[in-house]
Amino acid sequence: MTQENISGASPSLSRLVQELNRLPGIGPKSAQRLAYYIIRLPDEEAYALADAVTSVKQNIVFCEECQNLTDASPCQVCSDPRRDRTVICVVEDPLDVLAMERTRTFRGLYHVLHGVISPINGIGPDQLKLKELFNRLTREDVVEMVVATNPTLEGEATAMYIRRHQGREGLKVTHLARGLPVGGSLEYSDETTLTRAYQGRQEI
């Protein structure tokens, strides 16, 4: 959607539509709807939204330890003395940290890769925070690395790359268990998932 396409709209409204249209998953029509929604918002809510966008761009930095997005480096998790510093959980994205934290099971530290190796999309190991991970493994007193990349082809390839290049002798490298999801169904499961679920069966 370009400015010229919105006949009768003011230049500032066209600009807002144009900027919203750049967001992932937002098409021209959705951008228009959002723009008109923002116009109809009370002033304080609209300014709060603008302020949140400005503040996130001004204040968010990469944590010098785990590379997660944070207001202050090191982040809350890395600076928490109660966390287990011998275990690092490697995840693809900052949202995965939130998902793991919701479990309240993992008490170690994280490392965020900010993506996965995807040769088809031109993303190689150099575009990820892998160098920082390997450097961290040499410095810190890490006993176990849990590779928690998604169980997709690219996530698995990234996990294999990490295991192959981590360079730390004696380090225990694990990944999350694979198998059936809660609420899933055997009937619709693919053979790989079922095989892994069977291999990882537990006594009840």
Added chain:
Amino acid sequence: MAPPRTYRCEAIILGSTPLGEADLLVTMFTREQGKVRAVGKGARRSTSKLIGHLEPLTVVNMSMAHGRNMDIISQAEVIDGFATLKQDLTSITKGQYLAEIVDGFGAEASPNPSLFQLMVDTLRVVQADPESDMALRYFEFHLLQVSGLMPELYHCVECRAELEPDAHRFSPNVGGTLCLDCSPDDAHLRPLSLRALKVLRLLDRSGIGEACKLSIDDSLADELKSLLSTTVSYWLGKEIRSNSFLDSLNNETSSEVYTKGL
């Protein structure tokens, strides 16, 4: 009578991208219809019946419905998940290399069952022998053949003289091999050794199993790789992105593997 709203096909998944909150936009190459892009509704939810069936490099039986803009995947059942191939990084990367090329060569609503079978056969050989690159060379050569771009290997493309058993030159731009007497002004022209020409002719007349039994030295392997991947790139009109990562994996020595990054 209106055409049926649903259809079935056999597909190999080439790749996918997230769409909306939980959907997946899947690119596949089907035996019956060529390249198809279809939406897996809710396929990113952990309890979706489609999850696990739409992973790249998986051969799947699909049930699809024609949508207004894009087709909708209603059912998917794995025929061959290439589980062993997916346990090795180099094999995965080789599979992605094939997928990238088929994505580039495949056209929507343009069936090419030979290309579909070529990809499946090549994946099976890569799975059985992850170390050998000959399967990729076979794939590249026969991809050109099944796409109607087969290079000339027996006569000079300029003067049509039968090629003598000697070193020659090759250019994808003119359509194959040139004798030493013909010198067209061509930026893509490159030398072609007699040994490489013989291997290309062998690839032409043998099946994938037989071709992959051939053992060649490193310099000949490099010449063939460069020639065929450059030719595929030329017809694709762009660089094959997974090639550089595949090269970096192939170039790693075992000592680098365990010390890199430290």
